[in-house]
Amino acid sequence: MKLLEGRNAIVTGGAQGIGRATALMLAEHGARVVVADLDERTAQAVVDGLPQGGAAVRCDVRDPDDARAAVAACQDLGSVDVVVNNAGITRDATLRKLTMADWDAVLDVHLKGAFLMSQAAAAVMREQGRGAIVNISSISGKVGMIGQANYSAAKAGMVGLTKATAKELAHRGVRVNAVQPGLIRTAMTEALRQDVWDQKMSEIPMGRAGEPEEVAKVVLFLASDLSSYLTGTVLEVTGGRFM
Structure with missing residues (x-):
């Protein structure tokens, strides 16, 4: 059974990692996917491998015009049914060393980006009377x-954004939920020092890291009618870490 047959989705940061796995998972279940990413060439390579096709859009989620352009590209496919706010960066530093530039960069991509994409998509979804927005937060939030x-702070903010927008949009048939992944095996996490990796692994009751596809399956659930009575929820995909 294809859970998203005939529907259209946007995945920000969809060129790699969890975003790429999500784009592939949604497409496997029938969706046409707009892969919105700063790296348009890699995004196009993802789209080229999707069974129903879609569109690759260069998108800086911090830019309101880019957010609206991604939504417009999805409208060109017929409707805007699903938005996955996945785009993200890290600029790690202790409080003593954290610069204002790195604070702003991370908050802007994660939180401002999710807000701008949600705002642009909700304008269309409200009129359609349906839609699902999924925000990729983190156990760090x-x-x-x-x-x-x-x-x-950015990932915690995304939870607040999820709950506020869920309350605003529920009466128009638009659901908003969030996912909080834990340690997921991606290029970014595999670059961690071995001692840091081992420490994180020791905190996971299931004794292993997650795979991007395991996050994508939860996103699929929240994007589909299987979760038709869920809104404002936060689902942890962590192997039990920090229960």
């Missing part, structure tokens, strides 16, 4: 991480 004041 629940517990906070040393050296990640900016990232933890």
Whole structure:
């Protein structure tokens, strides 16, 4: 059964990692996907491998015009049914060393970006009377991480954004939910020092890191009618870490 047959989705930061896995998962279940990413060439390579096709859009989620352009590209496919706010960066430093530039960069991409994409998409979804927005937060937004004041604050902010927008949009048939991944095996996490990796692994009751596809399956659930009575929720995909 294809859960998203005939629907259209936008995945920001969809050229790699969790975003790429999500784009592939949504497409596998019938969606046409707009892969919105700063790296348009890699985004196009992802789209070229999607069974229903879609569109690759160069998108800086911090730019309102780019956010609207990504939504317009999805409208060109027929409708805007799903938006996955996944784009993100890290600029880790302890509080003592964290610069204003790195604070702003992380908050802008994660939180401002999710706001701008949600705002642009909601304008269309409200008129359609349907839609699903999924925000990719992080377990760091629940517990906070040393050296990640900016990232933890941004990811916690995405939870607040999720709940506020869920309340605003529910009566128009638009659902908004969030996912908080834990340690997921991506190029970014595999670049961690071995001692840091081992420490994180020791905190996971299931004893392993997650795979991007395991996050993508939860996004699929929230994007589909399987979660038709869920809005304003936060689902942790962590292997039990920080229960």
